[in-house]
Amino acid sequence: MRNQRFFHCPKCGGKLNYQQVAEKQRLVCSNCSYIFYENPIVGVAAIVMNNGKILLGKRSSTTAYPGLWCIPCGYVEYEEDVYDAVRREFREETGLTIEVERVFTALSNFHNPNVHTVGIWFVAHVTGGTLLAGDDISEVGYFELEQLPPLAFPTDRQVIELLKNESKGFN
Structure with a gap:
């Protein structure tokens, strides 16, 4: 797994964790379920x-x-x-x-x-x-x-x- 660069949700401040979403590991907020897309x-x-x-x-x-x-x-x-x-x-x-x-x-x-x-x-x-x-x-x-x-x-x-x-x- 890659190094995590982002740790807090930009919407609510909750913790971001990698989860499987649509066949890809994505950062998802543990509080509000916001999917944080790591764009280039x-x-x-x-x-x-x-x-x-x-x-x-x-x-x-x-x-x-x-x-x-x-x-x-x-x-x-x-x-x-x-x-x-x-x-x-x-x-x-x-x-x-x-x-x-x-x-x-x-x-x-x-x-x-x-x-x-x-x-x-x-x-x-x-x-x-x-x-x-x-x-x-x-x-x-x-x-x-x-x-x-x-x-x-x-x-x-x-x-x-x-x-x-x-x-x-x-x-």
Whole structure:
């Protein structure tokens, strides 16, 4: 069984316990029978290419996976549109403003057993700003797809492999 992350019912404050519900273990309140659905957290990332190189950020010492690199990313805030979220996160981490062109892919992230996230990677291009590391990133740079620094997330490796295999190129 997985680690329990939630212990109290958001409706009445009663104790949550795992029980079999519709062929799945779910948290159920022992007081009011409320079923608490553990939903994944949504993350967004922007793929920005320049002359065949991908923009990556080095994760700062205050984040998970410090010193490793990633496609600039972050979490979607409650009541925030995913397109607004990717523009905000990219600006916070790189100093650049972007225009989103399209969704590239969406993947489930299972690398952290304590947190299940679903990531949405967007293809985007820079429309303004000055490249400067910020927020959770200590350094930014463009890298050849075949010469990448150590990456923080297995899903970023998957995305980069998809980029390599995509028939139409980016600039």
